[in-house]
Amino acid sequence: MAEDLVIESPHSLVEHQFEDRFQQKEAATLGMWTFLATEVLFFGGLFVSYTIYRHQYPEAFRQGTLDMKWYLGAINTAVLLLSSFFMALAVRAAAVGSNPKIIRYLVLTIVVGSLFLCIKVTEYYIDYRERLVPALNFSEARPREDELGGFTRTFDKFDEWFDSHVSPPIGKAAVRPRNEQLFMLFYFIMTGVHATHMIIGIAVMLVLIWMAHRRRFSAEWHNPVECFGLYWHFVDIVWVFLFPALYLLRNP
Amino acid sequence: MAPTDHDHVVPVWIYVAVLIALLVLLVLTLVTAFFDLDARFHSAHLNMGVAVFIAMCKAFLIILFFMHVKYSSRVVWAFAGAAFVWLGILMTLTLTDYITRPQAPTVAVSPYVPAPAEAPGPR
Numbered sequence: 001m002a003e004d005l006v007i008e009s010p011h012s013l014v015e016h017q018f019e020d021r022f023q024q025k026e027a028a029t030l031g032m033w034t035f036l037a038t039e040v041l042f043f044g045g046l047f048v049s050y051t052i053y054r055h056q057y058p059e060a061f062r063q064g065t066l067d068m069k070w071y072l073g074a075i076n077t078a079v080l081l082l083s084s085f086f087m088a089l090a091v092r093a094a095a096v097g098s099n100p101k102i103i104r105y106l107v108l109t110i111v112v113g114s115l116f117l118c119i120k121v122t123e124y125y126i127d128y129r130e131r132l133v134p135a136l137n138f139s140e141a142r143p144r145e146d147e148l149g150g151f152t153r154t155f156d157k158f159d160e161w162f163d164s165h166v167s168p169p170i171g172k173a174a175v176r177p178r179n180e181q182l183f184m185l186f187y188f189i190m191t192g193v194h195a196t197h198m199i200i201g202i203a204v205m206l207v208l209i210w211m212a213h214r215r216r217f218s219a220e221w222h223n224p225v226e227c228f229g230l231y232w233h234f235v236d237i238v239w240v241f242l243f244p245a246l247y248l249l250r251n252p
Numbered sequence: 253m254a255p256t257d258h259d260h261v262v263p264v265w266i267y268v269a270v271l272i273a274l275l276v277l278l279v280l281t282l283v284t285a286f287f288d289l290d291a292r293f294h295s296a297h298l299n300m301g302v303a304v305f306i307a308m309c310k311a312f313l314i315i316l317f318f319m320h321v322k323y324s325s326r327v328v329w330a331f332a333g334a335a336f337v338w339l340g341i342l343m344t345l346t347l348t349d350y351i352t353r354p355q356a357p358t359v360a361v362s363p364y365v366p367a368p369a370e371a372p373g374p375r
Contacts, residue, residue: 026327026328029328033328033331036332036335037334037335037338040338041335041338041339044342048346048347051343051347055347055351056350070285074278078275078278081271081274081278082271084318085318089264092261092264096261167286229318230319233318233319234319236318241304241307241311243307244281244303244304244306244307245303248281248282248285249299249300249303250286251288251290
């Protein structure tokens with residue numbers, strides 16, 4: 001059995017600088033958290049500047065928030081939480097040493113993560129049709145109904161229904177303030193950087209699936225799955241804060 | 253806690269419970285967002301405070317259970333905590349400056365100040 005392990009997965013042994021596999025795993029986890037600390041500060045810088053500018057131009061940012069499709073953001077939050085759940089199950093499958101289960105749950109994570117990206121792209125398309133993209137087509141006047149296209153108009157129809165029957169937005173401006181562009185810039189940069197992290201994550205998961213297919217992981221050695229799980233959950237946490245910041249602060 | 257000498261395998265129902273709790277918090281943050289709490293309770297930034305608080309609860313659940321920090325050694329606790337302590341310093345010190353300024357320079361040096369109209373005349 002021990003010889004099988006060596007032949008099948010030469011990396012499964014403890015590297016020579018470690019006492020045992022638990023110390024090795026501890027070192028890997030610590031290294032990952034150190035990387036995540038730099039990521040916290042990277043996104044933290046964006047959040048701090050967002051907060052400062054929101055404090056500076058509260059009404060422009062609020063009008064921007066009112067232009068967001070909050071229900072798409074909410075669906076995406078649920079979708080991403082679900083993908084995190086599958087990721088947790090993949091890490092658990094790794095801890096009990098089941099390569100087929102690792103593959104199953106990583107595939108589920110990728111499928112649900114891709115659904116998130118599809119909804120995100122749909123939102124970007126709607127923003128484009130609504131003339132909300134700074135430096136490309138932002139316009140203070142809202143586009144006329146016939147300029148929107150049938151797809152975007154469907155969402156606007158739902159907005160109108162929700163606004164008149166459930167919760168009217170307080171003081172939505174007829175003409176957008178010019179500095180709403182600042183909000184839209186933050187929106188595109190923050191969600192764009194977040195989506196980039198997800199695309200990188202999906203690429204790494206494909207590699208992990210390949211490794212699991214080669215039966216490289218075992219109950220004794222599965223550090224890559226464990227560390228990648230930390231990364232994926234971190235990306236989830238970033239969205240948990242992006243969602244209220246960009247979609248939900250609707251009241252003056 | 254010393255570095256663990258065994259892999260902690262968490263029962264699946266804990267992950268299911270955390271997922272359900274996260275989804276409940278999501279619904280809660282949605283519902284509160286559509287009530288004007290500031291007007292109702294004569295407060296400032298209550299809507300924002302509630303939204304941020306719920307987001308922090310979600311983050312704690314993810315960090316403790318999905319990221320296994322609850323079952324990790326003290327060193328991992330320290331490293332994970334340090335990240336958020338630095339973020340707290342970054343936020344607090346920056347915001348104490350900006351929020352207490354009567355007028356921030358970005359307002360004063362706006363490039364969009366229109367030039368005064370010149371009187372038409374022969375040149």
